[in-house]
Amino acid sequence: MTTVGEALISLLEAHGVDTVFGIPGVHTVELYRGLARSRIRHVTPRHEQGAGFMADGYARAGGKPGVAFVITGPGLTNTITAMGQARADSVPMLVISGVNATPTLGKGLGFLHELPDQRGMMEKVALASTRITQAAELPGALAHAFALFSSSRPGPVHIEIPTDVMVQPADGLQAGLSNAVPPLPDAGAIAEAAKMLATAKRPLILAGGGAKHAAAALKHLAERLGAPVVQTANARGLMHGHPLAVPASPSLKAVRALMADADVVLAAGTEFGPTDYDMYGDGGFVLPDNLVRIDIDPAQLRRHPARLCIEADCGAALEALAARLPETVKQSPEGEARAGAAREAALSGLDKTLRGQIEVVETIRDALPGSIVVGDSTQPVYAANLYYDHDRPGGWFNAATGFGALGYGPPAAIGAALAVPDAPVVCLSGDGGFQFTLPEIGAALDAGAPVIFVVWNNRGYREIETSMREVGVEPVGVSPEPPDFCKLAQAYGIEAERLSGAAGLAAALTRARTKGKPVLIEISVE
Structure with missing residues (x-):
């Protein structure tokens, strides 16, 4: 008989998971039953917070979701800090925890590692928190998690499995692999944005963490326009050493002056968070008037309205914009000079x-x-x-x-x-x-x-x-x-x-x- 715990390992393998970070405990022993004979590597941190941070670093560096196994109660609460960091920085992280036996939940009976409402607590931090109540729900819960990672702004997702459900029979479960993709950029919005950029005399691009996997598309569009590219902290490494690159914080006066001077600003994958744009708390950052925003998250687009919003993956939208620019578009002749002056002023300041x-x-x-x-x-x-x-x-x-x-x-x-x-x-x-x-x-x-x-x-x-x-x-x-x-x-x-x-x-x-x-x-x- 295959149990839910064993099926979990097989299903994670089907989703391409090759590493999990975790500390086993009496409430997760059954999740480990199939691990030793699987292809998944297990890494043991010294603290569950470490498991979450390891999953975060794994995801940021490698591009695949990081996965953590933790026990119910203190194991999961120890992981919350790492999940909060992943939520803030849009890092795909799957946290799988145990929880006490189903008949005991919410009754305050004093069981080991008991919380009043573990899933309710996690719903405040995770993008989604799901409890598995029977074996048949497991493939769908995993499919939903991986769909969130691939089609929308990623972050931490939590799945909890009660100890009595872990041992249920789960023969024949098949992975529900997700083919979810981000929304395609609207053709009309791309055409309007391309028109604005093509006629701009002093275009500027702001690149955030959402653009870090779109290096080629970003460079191509910036060179077509002759647009300086300001990078937030999470976008550093894009366009290294390029004469159009401005690897400086938008909180600096020199960068703000560059933004204020631009007649069209394209913001790609940046949430305009104060730790990037107003870290000194001086209130000196003002959203540009002619702002075009690209973001995969519609909620982010609503938080900082722009003249034109494009809901899409940054790479796809940047490629579409470059393709939509007319062949006759003239590169801004002062782009490299503007970028160089901003770099020099930012560093000397x-x-x-x-x-x-x-x-x-x-x-x-x-x-x-x-x-x-x-x-x-x-x-x-x-x-x-x-x-x-x-x-x-x-x-x-x-x-x-x-x-x-x-x-x-x-x-x-x-x-x-x-x-x-x-x-x-x-x-x-x-x-x-x-x-x-x-x-x-x-x-x-x-x-x-x-x-x-x-x-x-x-x-x-x-x-x-x-x-x-x-x-x-x-x-x-x-x-x-x-x-x-x-x-x-x-x-x-x-x-x-x-x-x-x-x-x-x-x-x-x-x-x-x-x-x-x-x-x-x-x-x-x-």
């Missing part, structure tokens, strides 16, 4: 400290070309989100925007390394954030994920301390004493070295890359 921190990130990029750099909320990451040109589309991502979950970097980097094993993967974390999920370096060793963990050790939460001082609050609670990170790494069997400042970082990265296994580099910052 940052103080010496920020520019020095950006140089640290550039050192990582140049020492390890084509790397995936996964950041946590730490000073060099904040600085690079303001201005930094990465050399790999989708290869720069972090939790310092949107939801802002501290401790994201180490486990997410492990997921990224497993999704893209041929790419160098660097986790850039501060000493404070690194301690949130420090034990996950052991999971990296277990899984053979050759992540290079770079710890920026300034002995405390210096960004928060600076913020407190700027508003006249005496700093309290911002100087937790860090441990000896090198000794801790060595206790896990991981090689480590300490640098005094960033000098020598390039050589240390080169040495670490040759190891083919996890390595820790601590940068001691005065």
Whole structure:
């Protein structure tokens, strides 16, 4: 007899899942029954939050949904933070949990890991939360989850299986594979947008995270128009080194001036979130008048109305726009000059400290070309989100925007390394954030994920301390004493070295890359 738990593994295989992240428990033992003999790899984090962050990093780097298995109650609540980050950054994540036996649910009988309404709680964070009450519902629930991932703005999806349902017979279940696709761009809207862009003298493109898989289409359209391309943090890596690229935050005055000067602005896959467009909270960002928006999510289009909205996948819409432009369209002759002036003004407008921190990130990029750099909320990451040109589309991502979950970097980097094993993967974390999920370096060793963990050790939460001082609050609670990170790494069997400042970082990265296994580099910052 095949049980629901065993059928789940077979159905996940049919949907192309090759890796799951999770910690087994008494409430999920039956979900593991078929795992050992399957083709799916299981990676064990040290905490369920790590499972969620690993699934997030796996999805961002590899493009496939990340999958986590967690127990009911505390296992699932531990995962909520990671799901919140995935929801904020549109990351496809499937979280499969147990839940107590069906007859006990909602009765407050005091069972182990009991919650009053687990699914009701998850519905507030996930795109959808489904309870399986009988075997026949399982294929449809999985099909619905994967359809959401492929046809709309992705995010976390939750499926829970009661312990009594896990052992039900499930012979003969067939996967309901989804062929759902995003909505096609409306031909009339494409024609109108192409007309606006073709007649623009100073066109501008804003590229967000929704455009990170549309690099070729974005570059083609930008070159046809001669339009500078401003990239939010989640779009960095697009058009690396291109004379039309502006890898700078729209929160900077120079970028805002570029936007204000444009006569038509095309926004592709960006939600206009304050952490990208108004991170200083000065209220200086104003939506352009002649704004054309492309977004897969109609709700996002409604939140920031534009003169013209195109509901579609960014890649498809950008390709359609380029094809619809008349052959006689003239490239804006000043596009490259406008982009160059904005780049220069944006970088020169940052103080010496920020520019020095950006140089640290550039050192990582140049020492390890084509790397995936996964950041946590730490000073060099904040600085690079303001201005930094990465050399790999989708290869720069972090939790310092949107939801802002501290401790994201180490486990997410492990997921990224497993999704893209041929790419160098660097986790850039501060000493404070690194301690949130420090034990996950052991999971990296277990899984053979050759992540290079770079710890920026300034002995405390210096960004928060600076913020407190700027508003006249005496700093309290911002100087937790860090441990000896090198000794801790060595206790896990991981090689480590300490640098005094960033000098020598390039050589240390080169040495670490040759190891083919996890390595820790601590940068001691005065």
